[in-house]
Amino acid sequence: MFYSNPAFMTEDGFQILVTKYFEIILTFGNLEEILPPEVIPESFIPIISHLGAKLSVSLIIETGNCFLYSGNPREFATLTNRENITSHLVGFNGTTYLLLGGDGDVYLYPQALFDGKQVIDLTHIISQIRDKTGRNYVPKVVQIGEDLQIEFLEHMEIFSGKIIIVNGTLLKEGVAKVILRSIGMNLVAIQENESKIGWGLVPENILIPHGHIVHYAAHDLEYDTLIDDFVEHVHDVNYTCSRAEDDLVVTNILMLNQTVDEEYHFVPSSFIISNYFIGQTVSNLVPMVHIKLGKTNTSLCTFVGVVPYSSNNLVNGTDEIQRPQNAIYANVPTFQDLLRTVESEILEGHPDIPRLFNESGAQDVS
Numbered sequence: 001m002f003y004s005n006p007a008f009m010t011e012d013g014f015q016i017l018v019t020k021y022f023e024i025i026l027t028f029g030n031l032e033e034i035l036p037p038e039v040i041p042e043s044f045i046p047i048i049s050h051l052g053a054k055l056s057v058s059l060i061i062e063t064g065n066c067f068l069y070s071g072n073p074r075e076f077a078t079l080t081n082r083e084n085i086t087s088h089l090v091g092f093n094g095t096t097y098l099l100l101g102g103d104g105d106v107y108l109y110p111q112a113l114f115d116g117k118q119v120i121d122l123t124h125i126i127s128q129i130r131d132k133t134g135r136n137y138v139p140k141v142v143q144i145g146e147d148l149q150i151e152f153l154e155h156m157e158i159f160s161g162k163i164i165i166v167n168g169t170l171l172k173e174g175v176a177k178v179i180l181r182s183i184g185m186n187l188v189a190i191q192e193n194e195s196k197i198g199w200g201l202v203p204e205n206i207l208i209p210h211g212h213i214v215h216y217a218a219h220d221l222e223y224d225t226l227i228d229d230f231v232e233h234v235h236d237v238n239y240t241c242s243r244a245e246d247d248l249v250v251t252n253i254l255m256l257n258q259t260v261d262e263e264y265h266f267v268p269s270s271f272i273i274s275n276y277f278i279g280q281t282v283s284n285l286v287p288m289v290h291i292k293l294g295k296t297n298t299s300l301c302t303f304v305g306v307v308p309y310s311s312n313n314l315v316n317g318t319d320e321i322q323r324p325q326n327a328i329y330a331n332v333p334t335f336q337d338l339l340r341t342v343e344s345e346i347l348e349g350h351p352d353i354p355r356l357f358n359e360s361g362a363q364d365v366s
Helices: 039-055 123-133 335-346
Strands: 007-009 015-018 023-027 058-062 066-070 078-080 086-091 096-098 106-110 118-121 140-144 147-151 163-165 176-179 184-191 197-203 206-208 213-217 225-229 240-244 247-251 270-274 289-291
Touching: 039 058, 039 066, 039 086, 039 106, 078 086, 140 197, 206 213, 240 335, 247 335
Parallel strands: 023 058, 066 086, 078 096, 086 106, 096 118, 106 163, 118 176, 206 225, 213 270, 225 289
Antiparallel strands: 007 015, 015 023, 058 066, 140 147, 147 163, 176 184, 184 197, 240 247, 247 270
């Protein structure tokens, strides 16, 4: 990563390196022998963030037990922490904080946020928790003054430190995204009672573009995820829930042969959740999601026998879930049946054209 030159040594013991990525690195054995710890957030962070912005370079300061890393406004930086010492990460617009496990606290300092998003990527930590427990996990978020603190109290052997978003309560909703698996989570203030406001992680909506096929694995979904249309349909569009082996396929393909008007070009859309119908082991339970595609205002595909996570399963900092009880699924048509029905309608009156999906014994779902 580093060039051996240019390298400089100052009179007061700092070694200065310039990397091939135009980062400036200052290294000192133990800066705390000279400066008290509180000077870092009160003095060093404002200084290096100001220099990074003015010089358009990233700055790194390493001491015996502290690591400071500041990006700059001219790049979409990815900042990582040191696993076993306290890390201070300063990000600008478009920064991703890629956080690793360990036992060092991590302080995040979002700077100069305009239209850019900042992403806190916790997938490395969450994947280790899932490997250990076989379950999804949502960490706890607590407010400390104007800061927000993310904790992993039940899994200290994986990450025993704390993640502190400095002035996190002052950020606009949606500016900072937290990634646990695949879906972005927003830091949201939640009214716990008349006198207390708590904080939690709420999943972003999954929006399905017209004419696309979107595919998610069941374990990538978050509890209470809403699946909706990207834009409102010009005409009423109905979706049908179907099954392809263990996968759920929500599709509007049955409308393919319906002429709404001459100017409206209809292209089928589908949303697939793989392993949705397994649900027989703790590791494969499907979180409760709300599928409101098309003209419906209620959740689609709430089949009898599909046991979602319990309603309080992912309260901040918990991973308790409800075990399935001998699931017996409702009469769900297969995706093959839908294809056969659409094929029959489109090719009606054309007996000479071979059918691809018209297998004997298939169910007519029209």
